Every structure is written in C-alpha cells, then in structure tokens.
Amino acid sequence: MSNELNPASRSTKPIYQDANLLIVVSVTLMEILGTMSINPVLPGIAREFELSLQQIGWVTTAFVVPIAIGGPISGVLADRFSRKPILVPSLFLFAIAGVACAFAPNFQTLLVWRFLQGVGAASLEAIPLALLGDLYTGKQLTAAMGFNASAIGLSLAVYPLLGGGLASMGWRNAFALPLIAAFVGIWLLRSLRLPQQQRHADFNLQVYLRSIWSSIRRGRVIKLLFIVVALFILLFGAYLTYIPSVAESLGASEIEIGILLASMAVFFAFTSSQLGLLTRLLSELTLIKIAFSIYTLALIVTPSIDRIWMLFIPSVLFGVAHGIVYPTTQALLAELSPNHNRAGFMAVVAIAIPLGQAIGPVLGGLAFSAWEIRGVFYAGMSLAIATLVLLNYLIPRKS
Template identity: 40%
Template structure:
C-alpha cells in the first residue's frame, strides 16, 4: 500500500448513500428493474388495442428477460476485459431507445422485437451495478452498500406498478415511454462514474481457463443455487400465485392485491437498509440461512390466514427474508470472486437468477395443477427447507 492509499484510508469517509458513485449505481439499478413492473399494468388495455389474445401477452415479458439468461456469462467476460462503463453506457442507451420505441409502435410483432432489443440493453445492468459496488467498496461498507442498493431497487419495484398503472389510464403506450430516462442516466454514468476499470491485457484463453477453475468452487456454486432459489420462490409462489390466492379466497379487488404485493417491497427496504449493522454481528452465510427459514415460515402460514389483512404477516416475513438474503448473497459473491473475475462471477449469478425466474412459475404451476392453490405454498415451504440444507452443505462444510 502506498502513502497516498494510506492517507485516503485515514480520511473520514462520507456515508455510502452520500457518495456520487453510489448514487449513480442506484440509478443504474432503478433502470434495471424498470422494464417489467412498469408496463404490466398496461397489458389488458394493450391486448384490446392491438387485438392480442391475453395468453400471448407473456411473450412481452419473455422477450425482455431472455437476453439476460443467454448473455450473462458473455457480459461478465467482456466487462472484466474491456471495462464496466464500456458495457453499461451503451446498454443504457440501447435500453432507452428501444424501450421508448415500444411506445411508438402499434404492431405486436414489432413490439416483441423492440422488447428483445430492450432486454439486451437491460441484461448487463443488474449484475454490473452489483459489480460496481464490489469494485468500489470492501468489508462492512460493501455490505452496507449492497443493502442500500437493494432498498433502492425495492422502492422501484414497489412504485413502478403504480406509476405504470396511472400512465396506462391515459393510454396503453404511455408506460412504455418511461425508459427514455435511461438515456440521460447513460450520459451521467459516462461523465460522472469514477470506477477502477480492468486493464484488459490478459490472454483470453488463459482468462477463460482460470475463470472456469474459479467457477468450480463449491461455495460459489452454493451461492448460485441460493440466488436461483430466491427467484424460484419470489416469481413462483409469490408473484404468480399469491395474487391468485387473494382473489380466489378473499375476492379482493386489484387495488388491495397491489397493496399486499407492495408490502413485501416495504419489508425488503426496511430489512436491507439495516444489513450493514447486522453484518457486524452475523456472518453473511448465517443471514442467508435465516432468509430461507423466513421464506418457509411465511409460505407455511399463508393458507391459514383468517382474513385478508392478516396476509400482511406472511408478506412482511417474506420481505424481511429477501432483504436479508439476496444482498448477502451478492456481497459474499463479491468477497469470494478475485477482482479480475468479479463481473464474470456476478454475471453468471445473473444467469442463475434468470433461471429461477423462468423455473419458478413452472414448478409452482405443476404444484397447483396437482393439489390446488394451497399446494403451491406447501411446495414452496419444502423447497425453501431443501435449499437451506443444500446451501449449508455447500458453503458451511469442508470438502
């Protein structure tokens, strides 16, 4: 360590949330979670306007999420070799242009193509925003930054459906114009982000060989499994079938369903904002294990709630689990990954949670077809308990 680094460490540090670099990272994260939740409220009116069968509307989500599943490892390799900004800035510009264009077309096939392009722009954003935190922070400040970033993302996922729904009352295409904000954010990243970039002078074959060896680490694999499991439970039991239970059991209107769905994001914001403090007391592996216990508890009690507002109990427990678990997984991945392979590791993780998003509704759909709505939540309980033990075996035992 040179004298300049020593002086910098001795200087008082701003709170993480006041640093410009961190604020730019949060802006990237807010764009990363914009593409689905802001436009789904417009789907019913879109189907009527474009004369589309409702069962085909899911293609608008699939076209958007597919690139992240396919391109994850490639994005990581490129970001580790040529730099983060050289990937993030063009991605934001593409997201903004293709996304805004979606609001200007009136042909469904062209809309699907533009959603695919927008998805290509979105693909690097979530994993590379986390990579930037890994680049910029270490130790307790890294965990604090991960927690704050998760809180900000949750604010986005909680508010975008409301914003999109309000805009959709003016016309189905208005929510699709929101991505235009990604273009100025791309310029802010280009001009304002001060991030240590990789040198990019390594032999590609050697790089890929070493990266493959690192990815064989059983602790990393355990974290990848836990990351995918988070999204199996979130997108399978919660996003897809929890609204169905509310409607079938309590005959609640859409506005009430929206409030209950948003309560999870509120719980995530509260718990993840305290992650820095909790990390000083509990190891990250313990927090991840606790998260799966909370998932199992929350899903187990859902079928027994006597009235609709009692559902706030399991949604709050589930949200606390997400607020503790997901940022802790990201932090541990950043801690375990060698600096020169950080983007690759986190992008592979992005592929795993894309896999979870895809498999979750399928797995829970099978459970629903076999045993009805309650079986979805009992399957979720069993799955959460299974992942608890798998994760514990892979990360907390020698071998």
C-alpha cells in the first residue's frame, strides 16, 4: 500500500478516528515525555550523584538546549528531504539515548545522554505541527490542532504520575518510558500516509531561508505571534509562577498544589478536545476574544481569594482559556504556512512559545517587586485587556 495520500480521498469519519492524526499526536507526546516524566526523578538523581539544587537543573537544560537549536534545523531538513526520513531516526535516537540515561554511571555521562536525547527530540515539536498542516485544512485543521492540544494537556497531568510511580522504585526506572518512542517510530514508518509533495532537485538554502523570512514578515503572522507570546506570558508570568505561592500562603501542601495545577491541565485538555465543535459555532477571532476575556476574569478574581479550594476557579478558567486560544492560534499559523517550506516555517514560529515562557516570569517578577503579589495578577489582567482591545486589529475576520 502506498504511503502517499491524495487529500481529496480523505475519509469522512470523525477526525479523532483518523490513524494519521493519532500517529502525529503520539509523536508530539514523545517530546513532552522527555521533560514531564523526568521532573519527579530529579531529587533522586541529586541524592545519588550528590548534586546541589543548581546542578540538578542541568538535567533539564541539557535536554532543552538541543531542542531550541535543532528545531529550526530539523524543519529545514524536513522540507528538503520529507517528514519521515527526519522523524523516524529522531524517534529512535530519542528512545535509545533516553533508555541509556538509566545506565549512566555518573552525572557527566547522564548529561551527555540527555543532550543526545534532546537532539532526537528537536524535530518532535514543529514537524508534527507541519504534518497537521499537510494533512488538514480549514475547520478540520483547527479540530486536529484542538485534539493535539487536548492530548498535550492530558500528558501534563499523566506523565508526572508515571515518572513518579516508576521513580518510587528507583529513579533509573523512569528512563524506561522513552522506549515508547521506538514503537511510535515503527508505527509512523509503516502507517503514516502523507499527501504528495513536490520535490525540488535544485534546492537552494539561501532562497529557501529568504522565502521563510518573507512568510514570517507578513502582517497576519506577526500579529498571531504577538498573541502566542502574550498568552504564554500570562500562563507563565502569572499562573504557573505565582498561583503556587498564593496556595502556599493559604496553607496548601505540595500535594494540594500539584492537584491544583493538574486541574488546569485537565480543563485545558477537555476544552481543546471540543474545539472542533466550537469552531463550527464561532469564528476563530471570536474564540480568541472569548479566551482573553476568560484570562481577564481569572486574573481579576485571584487576588481576592482567601480559601484554598477557591483557587480552583482561576485554575479552571486558565485551563479553559488556554484550551481555546493555543490550538486556535496554532491552526491559523499552520494555514498561513506555505506548502513548500511548512516545516521550517512552523519551526521558526514555534520560537514564540519559549519567548513567552521566558519573558513571563521576568515581567511577573518586576510586577511583584513593584506591587507585591497582587500586582502580578493586576499587571497580567492589564495585558489581557490590552490584547483583547487590540484583537480587532491583530486578526482580520476570516471569510
């Protein structure tokens, strides 16, 4: 059976039953597994190798750095040589290096294997987004992005439990989980069916990079990237950084804080899974407006909360808002990506996510130093309102 798919021949069955979508989502979840399943084992690693809190951070850094550097490179290679020849070796490298971490005799060797695992993970974020753009269009694309984001949300709650459960029998056991990536690689190689794509024998890197830059400079792309940066500033600058501090000040334990954060991930997953239905009822612009209105409401109520259980209110609201706006913006960006350099385009625009993640805590810290913790949420509310007001100018209505 051919591995090429004519877009016109796609099945009319529900999108969540599409084997192509399930394969792409599985690839996305492998990259997240590399961090979320390992976080619970860090204290065990620190004890065995007698590390300080500053040193243990290198376990994560060694994994993330090659992803940041290699993501755009993998996008270029995927456009030049197709998706499968890049993804399959990446998944196997991710699996082999991840399992090898379990046998590391010292901390330095562990960091080497984590770095190589990060090299394998570099293509597992942007290329799946490009694949969704290859496979779907219009409302189907938005629904597919929603399903992908829903799986991400569930993984944020499930992976720490899996990693922590395995680590309870010894931290090295948690590094058995990356072996799943090898099975995903075999599944992708045998079953993923892609649309036929034109191959250019006279590939010119300089022309290719100029084309990507020209695509990114378009007004709609820049405006969408502004929204992505803003939503991750809100998530990391207000919610993830300071909600735990608010909970602790109200007497919450570490387990209660974990449950609180997990509730946000669960509602993020549920809302994303309903995006296909929402887009049949409302336009993408209207959905983004609703999401930033919900962000604003969550940030308004948080400073006045004086009971631990009431913190579930902003947690649920943040989960719902993020479940709406994140996959919606990713779908709009995928639709704007040119067919001939979609993977490279998505790899470059994906930089907006870590940019927001990095800026958010810094801005939150500045607001905290000026107006204490209430100021963090009021500053975030101001950003959400400003983005809401600007939305009519940021995204033109889609026909």
